[in-house]
Amino acid sequence: MRVGFIGTGSMGSILIEAFIRSGALNPEQIIATNRTLTKVERLAQSYPGLQAAPSNKQTAAESDLLFLCVKPMEFKAVIDEIESVVSSQQTVVSITSPVMIRHLEELLPCKIAKIIPSITNYVLSGATLCIYGDRMLPEDEDLLENLLSHISAPIRVSEQYTRISSDLSSCGPAFLAFFVEKFVEAAVQTTGISEAEATQLASEMTLGTGKLLTTGGFSPAELQKRVAVPGGITAEALLIMEKELCGVFYDLIRTTHAKYEEDVEKVEARLFRTKVD
CATH class of the missing domain: 3.40.50.720 (NAD(P)-binding Rossmann-like Domain)
Structure with missing residues (x-):
């Protein structure tokens, strides 16, 4: 071939x-x-x-x-x-x-x-x-x-779910990398830990979490439940994330879909412009 x-x-x-x-x-x-x-x-x-x-x-x-x-x-x-x-x-x-x-x-x-x-x-x-x-x-x-x-x-x-599927699988690495980057920045600025050490820790965490969610058999909700002891540090932090971040993901999806629909229209117009003319 x-x-x-x-x-x-x-x-x-x-x-x-x-x-x-x-x-x-x-x-x-x-x-x-x-x-x-x-x-x-x-x-x-x-x-x-x-x-x-x-x-x-x-x-x-x-x-x-x-x-x-x-x-x-x-x-x-x-x-x-x-x-x-x-x-x-x-x-x-x-x-x-x-x-x-x-x-x-x-x-x-x-x-x-x-x-x-x-x-x-x-x-x-x-x-x-x-x-x-x-x-x-x-x-x-x-x-x-x-x-x-x-x-x-x-x-x-299905092609009708191309955009949201791409958000999750193809754009997702950039979104996740942004989260890691900001997590590391906050850790460095707040505690003085070195950027290299914080980046290594966060990167290894990301790799391990991916394995838990795939070959490990955990769902996202199950993984949170396993890590977050009621009343503990992780649970308190998750409450903040629930309050501050949830709306961001809805805005993100609305933004990517609006840009996608605009791009589809532009591509269609260009591909068939000669026929229309």
Whole structure:
């Protein structure tokens, strides 16, 4: 199987490197291109055998499975370039949430899937959200999920829940990192503990908590109950968090959804502007 990548920015390069390091793909199976070709050439130097292609068209033509790892507003130019060489036997995978399955199925003749990866995939962990178009066969879905299972837990979601699922799995690491950062800042400024020591403690705590909530079998509520003795220090602190933080999460979700809906409208207008004109 030949796997292509159009776009080797942050997430495109994370996927390529994770697939290679996990053993899911050999470098020889990968062909990739980027608007700035030197970025792909650096990947090819790091992973001998990986082919750096000079154009999107060549990458699309030589791929069985093609990942589109470009920004939403760049999709129109990429699709215009590759549509003449894409066949019905190929699978094109978008990793961009505002680009809808129906958009790609109208513009390309191939099988269409959408995945939403996470930066946690870099350490072969976390989830990958999987959404499939009507042309995908069960064996196509299994092949893609088998590939993704080397670097993540593939989870099928409905496209209508793309945004909230992405908030939890893909944006979540940034939100959690912000919490850790502010926790550490408060610890340092209030007590004088060193930033390095506080960061190490908080980071190890985050790792351990993730394991308890997954392989450990705890639910978030059960974990709080196990740690917080009634009337104890943790319980008192949780009361403060309940009072001060709960509204923040509702505001966060309203904000991400409003931005997502705006992006979907912009992408749709750009993809079909020529037809409308």
